[in-house]
Amino acid sequence: xxxxxxxxxxxxxxxxxxxxxxxxxxxxxxxxxxxxxxxxxxxxxxxxxxxxxxxxxxxxxxxxxxxxxxxxxxxxxxxxxxxxxxxxxxxxxxxxxxxxxxxxxxxxxxxxxxxxxxxxxxxxxxxxxxxxxxxxxxxxxxxxxxxxxxxxxxxxxxxxxxxxxxxxxxxxxxxxxxxxxxxxxxxxxxx
Amino acid sequence: xxxxxxxxxxxxxxxxxxxxxxxxxxxxxxxxxxxxxxxxxxxxxxxxxxxxxxxxxxxxxxxxxxxxxxxxxxxxxxxxxxxxxxxxxxxxxxxxxxxxxxxxxxxxxxxxxxxxxxxxxxxxxxxxxxxxxxxxxxxxxxxxxxxxxxxxxxxxxxxxxxxxxxxxxxxxxxxxxxxxxxxxxxxxxxxxxxxxxxxxxxxxxxxxxxxxxxxxxxxxxxxxxxxxxxxxxxxxxxxxxxxxxxxxxxxxxxxxxxxxxxxxxxxxxxxxxxxxxxxxxxxxxxxxxxxxxxxxxxxxxxxxxxxxxxxxxxxxxxxxxxxxxxxxxxxxxxxxxxxxxxxxxxxxxxxxxxxxxxxxxxxxxxxxxxxxxxxxxxxxxxxxxxxxxxxxxxxxxxxxxxxxxxxxxxxxxxxxxxxxxxxxxxxxxxxxxxxxxxxxxxxxxxxxxxxxxxxxxxxxxxxxxxxxxxxxxxxxxxxxxxxxxxxxxxxxxxxxxxxxxxxxxxxxxxxxxxxxxxxxxxxxxxxxxxxxxxxxxxxxxxxxxxxxxxxxxxxxxxxxxxxxxxxxxxxxxxxxxxxxxxxxxxxxxxxxxxxxxxxxxxxxxxxxxxxxxxxxxxxxxxxxxxxxxxxxxxxxxxxxxxxxxxxxxxxxxxxxxxxxxxxxxxxxxxxxxxxxxxxxxxxxxxxxxxxxxxxxxxxxxxxxxxxxxxxxxxxxxxxxxxxxxxxxxxxxxxxxxxxxxxxxxxxxxxxx
Numbered sequence: 001x002x003x004x005x006x007x008x009x010x011x012x013x014x015x016x017x018x019x020x021x022x023x024x025x026x027x028x029x030x031x032x033x034x035x036x037x038x039x040x041x042x043x044x045x046x047x048x049x050x051x052x053x054x055x056x057x058x059x060x061x062x063x064x065x066x067x068x069x070x071x072x073x074x075x076x077x078x079x080x081x082x083x084x085x086x087x088x089x090x091x092x093x094x095x096x097x098x099x100x101x102x103x104x105x106x107x108x109x110x111x112x113x114x115x116x117x118x119x120x121x122x123x124x125x126x127x128x129x130x131x132x133x134x135x136x137x138x139x140x141x142x143x144x145x146x147x148x149x150x151x152x153x154x155x156x157x158x159x160x161x162x163x164x165x166x167x168x169x170x171x172x173x174x175x176x177x178x179x180x181x182x183x184x185x186x187x188x189x190x191x
Numbered sequence: 192x193x194x195x196x197x198x199x200x201x202x203x204x205x206x207x208x209x210x211x212x213x214x215x216x217x218x219x220x221x222x223x224x225x226x227x228x229x230x231x232x233x234x235x236x237x238x239x240x241x242x243x244x245x246x247x248x249x250x251x252x253x254x255x256x257x258x259x260x261x262x263x264x265x266x267x268x269x270x271x272x273x274x275x276x277x278x279x280x281x282x283x284x285x286x287x288x289x290x291x292x293x294x295x296x297x298x299x300x301x302x303x304x305x306x307x308x309x310x311x312x313x314x315x316x317x318x319x320x321x322x323x324x325x326x327x328x329x330x331x332x333x334x335x336x337x338x339x340x341x342x343x344x345x346x347x348x349x350x351x352x353x354x355x356x357x358x359x360x361x362x363x364x365x366x367x368x369x370x371x372x373x374x375x376x377x378x379x380x381x382x383x384x385x386x387x388x389x390x391x392x393x394x395x396x397x398x399x400x401x402x403x404x405x406x407x408x409x410x411x412x413x414x415x416x417x418x419x420x421x422x423x424x425x426x427x428x429x430x431x432x433x434x435x436x437x438x439x440x441x442x443x444x445x446x447x448x449x450x451x452x453x454x455x456x457x458x459x460x461x462x463x464x465x466x467x468x469x470x471x472x473x474x475x476x477x478x479x480x481x482x483x484x485x486x487x488x489x490x491x492x493x494x495x496x497x498x499x500x501x502x503x504x505x506x507x508x509x510x511x512x513x514x515x516x517x518x519x520x521x522x523x524x525x526x527x528x529x530x531x532x533x534x535x536x537x538x539x540x541x542x543x544x545x546x547x548x549x550x551x552x553x554x555x556x557x558x559x560x561x562x563x564x565x566x567x568x569x570x571x572x573x574x575x576x577x578x579x580x581x582x583x584x585x586x587x588x589x590x591x592x593x594x595x596x597x598x599x600x601x602x603x604x605x606x607x608x609x610x611x612x613x614x615x616x617x618x619x620x621x622x623x624x625x626x627x628x629x630x631x632x633x634x635x636x637x638x639x640x641x642x643x644x645x646x647x648x649x650x651x652x653x654x655x656x657x658x659x660x661x662x663x664x665x666x667x668x669x670x671x672x673x674x675x676x677x678x679x680x681x682x683x684x685x686x687x688x689x690x691x692x693x694x695x696x697x698x699x700x701x702x703x704x705x706x707x708x709x710x711x712x713x714x715x716x717x718x719x720x721x722x723x724x725x726x727x728x729x730x731x732x733x734x735x736x737x738x739x740x741x742x743x744x745x746x747x748x749x750x751x752x753x754x755x756x757x758x759x760x761x762x763x764x765x766x767x768x769x770x771x772x773x774x775x776x777x778x779x780x781x782x783x784x785x786x787x788x789x790x791x792x793x794x795x796x797x798x799x800x801x802x803x804x805x806x807x808x809x810x811x812x813x814x815x816x817x818x819x820x821x822x823x824x825x826x827x828x829x830x831x832x833x834x835x836x837x838x839x840x841x842x843x844x845x846x847x848x849x850x851x852x853x854x855x856x857x858x859x860x861x862x863x864x865x866x867x868x869x870x871x872x873x874x875x876x877x878x879x880x881x882x883x884x885x886x887x888x889x890x891x892x893x894x895x896x897x898x899x900x901x902x903x904x905x906x907x908x909x910x911x912x913x914x915x916x917x918x919x920x921x922x923x924x925x926x927x928x929x930x931x932x933x934x935x936x937x938x939x940x941x942x943x
Contacts, residue, residue, distance in 0.1 A: 137197040140629050163592055168630060174208070175201050178236035 007063045007077075015076050022080070029077070030084050032059045037088050056081040056152055075157040082151025086128065089150070093124035123184065130183045134176060140164075141176040148173055196229070202656045203233045205632055206663065222656060256280055256297060256343070262287070263345060264334045267295055283350055293331060294351070298344040315390075316346065319412065322388050326381030328401065328410040351408055356462070357397035361666060365469030368486065372512075375463060377407040379508035382459060385412055386452045386507070393450045395458035397465060453501035459508050460496020463489070470667035470698065484701075556590050560599050567599075568704075570606050571736045579603045587623070594631030597623045598640040605644055620644045628657075635665035642674045646681060654678050669699035673708070680712070688712075703732040707739060714746055722746050737763035741772055751914055753779055770800035774809060781813050782918055786820075789813040804834035808855055812920060815858070828855045846876035850885035854921070857892035865889055880911035888921040899925050900934070907938050 007028065013021035036058055060077050135142020143162060147153040155173070159166040203222055207215050215237065223230035257280070261269045267284040270292065274281050284295040298312075312333070319330040329349035336343055356374075366374070378400060385392060392399075392412040401408045465471050467489055472478070478497070483490050496511050498504045505511040559582060566572075566579035583600040590596055604620035607613075624644045627637035638661035645654030655678055661671040672695035679688035692712070695705045710725030723746055729739035740763035747756035757779055760772050777792030793810035800806070811827035814820035835852045842848065853869035856862075869889045876882045883906035890898035903925060907913060913935070916922065925931050 134197065138201065141201070164630060165592070167633065171205055171208075171632060172629075175204050175236075178204060179197070179200065182232060182235045 011076055014080070025077075025080055026084065028063065029059065029081055032063055033081060033084050034088055037085075037092070056085060075153060075160045078151040078153050078157060079147055079161040082147045082149075082153065086131075086146060086150040089124055090128045093128075126184055127180065130180055134179060134183075138176075141172045141179075144169055144172045145176040145180065199229065199653060199656060200233060200236070202653070202660060203229075204236050206656075206660045207233065207237055209633075209663065222659070257282055263295070263336055267293065267334075267345075267347060269295065284347070286347070292350050293347040294349065296346045296348065298346060312344070318388065318390050322385060322390065324381050324384040325406065326377045326408055327384055327412070328408050348410075349408075351401045351403050351410070353401050353403035353408075355398050356400035356402055356407070356466075359402055360397055360465060360469065366466045368467070368489075371463075371466045373405065374402070374407040375459075375466065376509075376512055378409060378459065378462070379512045381407070381409045382455060382508040385409070386455070391450050391452060392455045392458070395455050395462070397462060400462070451501060452507075453504045456496050456504045456508060456511060457501075459511060460493050460504075463493050463496065467493075471665065556586055556593060556596070559586055560595055563603065564599055567603055567606050569733075569736070570610065571733075571738050576603070576607050576610055580607055592630060594627045594634070594637050597627035597630065598636045601627060601640040601644055605647060608647070617644065617648055621648065632660075633664070635661040635668050635671060638664065639668065639671045639674055642671070642678070646674060646677045649681070651678060651681055667698055669695045669702060669705070672698060673705055676708070701732055703729040703736065703739065706732065707742065710739070710742060710746075714742070714749075719746050719750050735766055737766040737769060737772065740766070741769070741775070744772075744775060748775070748779065748782075749912065749915070753783060768799065770796045770803065770806065772796075773799070774803075774806045777806075777809055777813065781809070781920070786813045786817045790817065790820075802834060804831045804838065805851070807831035807834065808851065811855075811858070816920060825859050828859045831855050832859070844875055846872040846879060846882050849875070850882045850889070853889045854885050854892065857889045862893055865893060878909060880906050880909035883909055884911050884916065884919070887916075887925065888919065891922055891925045896925065896928065900928065900930055903931065904934055907934075913938060 007025075010021045010025045010028070014025055033056070056078055059081060060074060063077075131142060131145060134145070140162075144158055147158045147161060148155075153161065155166055155169050158169045158173075162169070203219070206222075207218055210218055219230055219233055223233060257263075257269045257272070259269050259271055263269070263284070266286065266288045268287055270283040270285055272280065273283055273294070280297045282295045282297075284293055285291075286293050316330060316333045323329065328351060331347040331349075334345050334347075336345060365371075382392065382395070390412060392409065394411060395409070399409065399411045401410055461471070464485070467485055478494065480490060480494065481487075483493070485493060492511055495503070495505055563579045563582040563586070566575040566582070570576050570579075580600070580603045583596060583603050587593070587596045587600050601620045601624035604616045604623060608616035608620065621641075621644045624637065624641035628641050631637055638657045642654045642658035642661060645651070645657060654674075658671055658674045658678060661668065662675070665671070672691045676688050676691035676695060679685070679691055692705060692709050695702070696709070699705065706725045706729035710722045710729065713719070713722035713725060723743060726739045726743040726746065730736070730743065733739065740759045744756040744759035744763070747753070747759060757776065760776050760779070763769070763772050764776075773792050773796035777789045777796060780786070780789035780792060790810055790813040793806055793813060796806050797803075797810065807827050808831040811824045811831060814827060815824035832852060832855050835848060835855065839845070839848055839852065849868050849872035853865045853867075853872060856865035856868060866889075869886050872882050873886060883902050886902035887899045887906055890896075890902060899922075903916060903922070906916065917926065926935075
């Protein structure tokens with residue numbers, strides 16, 4: 001596992017556009033996140049919904065031992081984590097639904113940041129697919145939804161990471177969320 | 192969800208969110224006509240987003256929050272709903288305790304959730320209550336209603352019955368100087384009274400000024416701070432409660448600095464501008480003294496208020512109105528004025544090219560964009576287009592988050608495309624315009640730029656959505672009207688097209704391009720007199736531009752007014768010697784039967800550009816009829832054929848080119864090839880009068896008189912001018928034919 005200096009160094013290099021730093025960061029963060037997520041997901045029912053923000057934050061604290069840390073560092077860490085988080089959750093959801101087909105699928109609430117519960121696995125996969133469809137036609141909206149939803153980034157952090165105006169983030173997010181909600185509502189309806 | 196639908200939905204969704212609740216339905220009806228699925232989806236999405244940043248369909252469906260007769264705080268009884276404002280709703284209410292009526296404003300408590308926002312709000316109200324001035328709306332009380340799940344604050348203030356300045360500007364346009372003077376002095380007096388109490392307005396704009404008869408009253412002051420998004424409370428910033436209006440934000444406010452009285456003075460200057468000219472300044476407006484279009488004394492007032500450095504603005508609004516200004520003593524260099532201009536324009540365009548952490552998009556960039564746009568506006572000068580493109584590419588590289596930069600680059604690519612017809616430029620233009628809209632969908636320019644590109648690409652539905660959005664954001668933008676005119680033209684909606692281009696001209700009577708465009712439109716409709724009027728106007732507006740004169744000469748030429756045509760073209764040669772103008776003059780001499788003169792002009796023209804096949808052909812035609820010119824003519828035709836064939840390899844389906852080529856081949860005796868090419872041309876464009884005319888020429892040259900006659904008839908039927916046919920040297924033999932004479936007589940009869 002990378003030590004504190006390593007992670008912050010990697011983050012800095014990643015922000016400066018170093019691709020190698022990015023992949024090393026991905027590896028490190030992936031390992032850590034997977035471990036933490038696994039622990040959450042193994043918990044008993046009733047207690048095992050997990051908030052992605054909390055999870056990512058935990059990973060961040062653990063990897064950097066940072067209390068405060070530079071705000072931008074944290075935002076970029078979360079941005080990297082968002083992609084990984086999405087992957088972990090979707091993988092987990094795939095395993096979860098593999099054994100139990102059928103049964104009513106409930107609407108996955110699309111809030112600011114994801115609160116995940118394994119019984120929503122079916123929706124998780126649908127969400128992932130819908131998000132991919134959205135991103136294929138509007139990359140920017142796709143990115144914003146991923147960062148906000150899976151990474152739990154705030155509007156400010158998202159704006160910082162993508163280097164765009166806050167208002168743009170707000171608008172794109174409101175569109176992305178509304179599109180996904182209607183898209184998922186639609187596909188969950190009986191055929 | 193098919194390709195493109197997401198983009199369309201997004202445009203509709205974001206637009207609808209900007210509308211007042213009661214406008215949403217009508218908007219969806221209009222924009223989704225014939226597409227019930229699209230409409231259903233858009234509506235579902237808007238419903239989904241209720242309770243989020245906006246309460247759109249919510250309000251449309253459930254009506255106002257408070258019913259008439261409802262009593263608040265045991266004291267205020269709602270009489271009726273008046274309207275919706277930025278913070279909440281406005282009602283007329285009876286004050287049961289003190290009597291009389293008040294305006295009651297609800298404030299969504301969600302806006303006040305952060306930290307000590309409530310405290311700040313109460314303090315602002317406290318301060319505001321102390322201002323008593325005829326041009327300031329009185330603020331009375333603040334209350335908190337919390338029951339049955341409702342949670343909102345309300346504010347009572349003086350009830351003003353009238354129209355806001357913003358509404359007036361929208362419907363009536365500009366003010367007379369006298370009325371503007373009176374209203375602005377009142378506002379100045381009110382604003383100074385506010386400042387004297389230590390209250391900054393922070394959101395001064397026409398929508399916040401109420402006109403009650405001849406009285407101007409400033410409203411909604413100070414409250415912006417209670418919701419100030421620059422506040423450090425992080426929870427607060429996440430509610431997205433930015434209540435400032437970017438278009439009227441001063442440069443320092445845009446930079447995130449604290450607003451001061453000088454920031455209000457800046458906004459005051461913009462209101463002055465808008466009242467006098469009836470519109471907000473745009474990127475194309477000049478802020479150079481003498482070029483603003485404002486009367487001189489007003490210009491001084493406006494420019495001082497818009498000084499980039501707050502310290503250079505007048506200390507009070509009244510001082511701004513008095514414009515104590517010593518000529519020469521304080522005259523900034525021209526460059527400084529441009530900097531003011533760029534900043535003013537940036538404010539108007541709502542450029543938020545700056546983040547708290549990023550590099551501010553400084554005035555230099557805006558100045559550069561303004562300059563590049565200036566080059567585009569004068570695209571008729573050699574290298575201007577390429578220079579503008581280069582500059583803007585550089586700017587967008589340096590400032591990748593600046594929407595106006597990308598919008599301007601999209602425009603530049605489009606102009607370059609029209610000039611060069613290089614299709615990939617259209618893709619580049621679209622990419623840039625999309626990027627601009629992604630970065631800033633709240634101002635007109637990005638949407639207008641995208642609309643323009645989409646019209647050119649034939650994506651008319653999407654173009655309509657974008658242009659209407661641009662219009663909604665800025666109803667007085669002439670460029671948007673021009674874009675709409677182009678859209679309507681492409682859709683064959685002539686009445687709407689005429690109205691739109693007329694609006695563009697009314698909004699920007701100084702823009703030569705609109706006149707040119709309208710002139711060409713009239714010319715195509717064969718309304719030559721109207722075309723002449725427009726071209727003349729364009730020439731007057733842009734005296735160093737040869738293009739209007741060249742077009743003007745062509746119209747005269749069509750009218751057989753050869754002397755007028757010649758003088759227009761000679762005039763344009765004085766501005767710039769262009770190959771096409773020289774060639775036109777050659778054509779004119781040819782028409783007059785002065786073939787030696789004609790070939791001299793053609794040769795001059797070919798010196799400037801020897802790669803144009805038409806000029807070689809024209810030269811050949813003149814040489815052909817000159818004594819002993821046959822050999823030379825054939826040589827020239829061969830050059831023309833060579834060049835035309837090279838071009839044909841690139842555009843094999845260009846029927847004009849094919850039919851030209853056919854007539855040249857006929858002239859050099861390549862009979863079979865000539866017939867093949869002309870048949871191809873006819874197959875591609877069977878209804879083109881020009882192709883029909885060239886078919887007549889080709890067959891006549893080949894001595895196929897029956898075919899020549901048939902195609903001459905066809906050309907006339909399709910609307911080709913009899914005069915032009917009569918003057919065609921290649922058809923001289925045909926015209927001597929009795930059958931042609933009969934045709935001519937029949938045609939003249941029919942025309943009557």
